[in-house]
Amino acid sequence: MGLTITEKILAEHAGLDKVTPGQLIKVRVDLALANDITAPLAISAFHKAGGKRVFDKEKVALILDHFTPNKDIPSAIQCQKVRKFALEQGIPHFYDVGEVGIEHVLLPEEGLVLPGDLVIGADSHTCTYGALGAFSTGVGSTDLGAVMLTGKIWLRVPETIKIIYKGRLPKWVSGKDLILYTIGNLGVDGANYKAIEFSGKAVEELSMDGRFTMANMAIEAGAKNGIFIPDSKTEDYVKERARREYKIYRSDLDANYFLIKEYDISSLEPQVALPHSPGNVRGISEIGEIKIDQVVIGSCTNGRLGDLEVAANILKGNRVKKGVRLIVIPGSQKVYYNAIKTGIIETFLEAGAAISTPTCGPCLGGHMGVLGPGERAVSTTNRNFVGRMGHKDSEVYLASPAVAAASALLGKIASPEELE
Secondary structure, eight states: OBOOHHHHHHHHHHTOSOOOTTOEEEEEOSEEEEETTTHHHHHHHHHHTTOOSOSOGGGEEEEOOSSTTTOSHHHHHHHHHHHHHHHHHTOSEEEOTTTOOOHHHHHHHTTOSOTTOEEEESSGGGGGGGGGTOEEEEOOHHHHHHHHHHSEEEEEOOEEEEEEEESOOOTTOOHHHHHHHHHHHHOTTTTTTEEEEEESHHHHHSOHHHHHHHHHTGGGGTOSEEEEOOOHHHHHHHHTTOSSOOOOOOOOTTBOOSEEEEEEOTTOOOEEEOTTOTTOEEEGGGTOOOBOSEEEEOHHHHOSHHHHHHHHHHHTTOOOOTTOEEEEOOSSHHHHHHHHHTTHHHHHHHHTOEEOOSOOGGGGTSSSSOBOTTOEEEESSSOOOTTTTBOTTOEEEEOOHHHHHHHHHHTBSOOGGGGO
16 A cells, blocks of 8 residues: 555654554654744743753744734743844744744745655644645644754654545636635534645646645644645746755555545635634625625735735726725735835735735734724635634634735625626
8 A cells, every 4th residue: 555645754754664644653853943922932841841952953943923023012022032042042044024924935935845844833834835745734832842952753644635626727716715615615623633635637727826825724624734746836936945955755646545535626716714714614606795894915825926916916906995904914025025026016005005014913813903893804814713813703704815805995705706
């Protein structure tokens, strides 16, 4: 019996010829990462365990992306602790104001995550890097502290769910729509501690930006990791960014899967996750008239250049509906810079949007767009739990950049087709 791509990567990093689902293994880590919320806790755990030096300063990344520039004194203290640790340890991959990006946008962009890697992060959306054909998963800060000390972690080998997307992508349907549809079908616990392997003609059409979006939200179905088999698009993306050697893995034809599901997406319409769950998904034609107060375009899910370009093309020559706040957050400094060079930022400004420095900000109800009671937002982020973006009586609707842009113009949840 052959192995899946996830099993092959885990076996390699455990120093084994093969692994089987359910097996407990100790693996070496290629990159350990944390942000300004999770790193201070991990640093405390590191010191409590007697840590003096991290296992390999080249394999640790610290990214101050949630509350920076610091929004208050507590967040300033959090970041101070991380800055001090990064300086003491001589960590080269430390990203602060002026060079920072949202971690899951920044690290692939910087070539720090590559195909075949095993990546552990103190953030649940670390699964994003599966878009590159890496095994990546989130852990608690205490576990991350242990990884920074030892460079290793114990993992249970997950079973794999293979999803095959058949058909061609319809107009206005993106990676965000595919993953929302998938979560709606599987449920938020339908892939608990499973690997989700994305495949099929439809995902082969997706850009790397679309694949990052899908892998990013695998956790919203409960998955341990989401992963794509690397192809020519993957190699084109990494070859100009890679800082070191990497290895591409592919699933064997006779690999064993826990479940294989096929979705024909030929007639799929844009999808929206209604409050208060990423699994509460409907096609946009099923929603009806829902007026909104705010739109957020950005995040580790949809803050890449391709995402901003889609939204800008819809907004171009139009103005945001009076009474609606449109907040645009480029995912990194490079995304911001390229959006300026290509005129995308100018389009947003002319449409009446507010532009932010790269930050996770509003996604977790931190800053840069917190909602008040009764307010509704369409957001390209990944979660819409009660109180996720502000007051417990606010509502968040998850959607693609295309739907978000159209909604900003019409003042209600809307498909781009309504503007045609």
